[in-house]
Amino acid sequence: MKKNMNIAAIFAGGSGVRMNTKSRPKQFLELNGKPIIIYTLELFDNHPDVDAIVVACIEAWIPFLQKMIRKFDITKVAAVVPGGETGQDSIFNALEEAERIAGDGEATVMIHDGVRPLITGQTISDNIKTVREHGSCITCVPATETFVVEQPDGSLEIPERTGSLIARAPQSFALGDILSAHRRAIGEGRHDFIDSCTMMSHYGYPLKTIIGPMENIKITTPTDFFVLRAMVEVRENRQIFGL
DSSP states (O other): OOSSEEEEEEEEOOOOGGGTOSSSOGGGOEETTEEHHHHHHHHHHTOTTOOEEEEEEOGGGHHHHHHHHHHTTOOOEEEEEEOOSSHHHHHHHHHHHHHHHHTTSOEEEEEEETTOOOOOHHHHHHHHHHHHHHSEEEEEEEOOSOOOEEOTTSOEEOOOSTTOEEEEEEEEEEHHHHHHHHHHHHHTTOOOOSSHHHHHHHTTOOOOEEEOOTTOOOOOSHHHHHHHHHHHHHHHHHHHHOO
């Protein structure tokens, strides 16, 4: 098997409660006849340095996803695995499959939300490069509003905005490191880490950040969907008119 593989682990296990959709989960909502998750998968499928993609999907929707993968000619999806009880569990299922794909070789894994389709090829390249150099890469954006942190005693702490970042995705690591952290968490009975960088920080792994595009939002509400529609239109206009 190829050494130093770059594998995308795409999480598509959410049910879309905040999107208020009853007929289908948010990752399968369509824009211009294409599901949101396909927009996301295309980013990794089209990137020359991505070797394979693993998707963790709501089990009942796996046949539909596989049909869409064929319809839109996504060629790098090596496996679709069932999601777990929590987001953490779903990611672990994808990581175990990535481990099987990598075999005895080293691998960089990029953990990404299926409903986060507004990154760029440069974001993926920066993640791969940063993991190779530093062992981890958390895609962030600068904080543009004031954070208020409520303390246990009810008082409020206002962190300085300067230097504050908001963690988004991809969150990328050496595959062996993130799997070790997941297995340690499972051994401790923990299944509630909110994201991968929180888990890795908890277990003492050093984290390196990059700045990604501000539009790298997670499509979780109807307002987010309208932003996605506008951004897709902008990108299509750039291709057509060279803007």
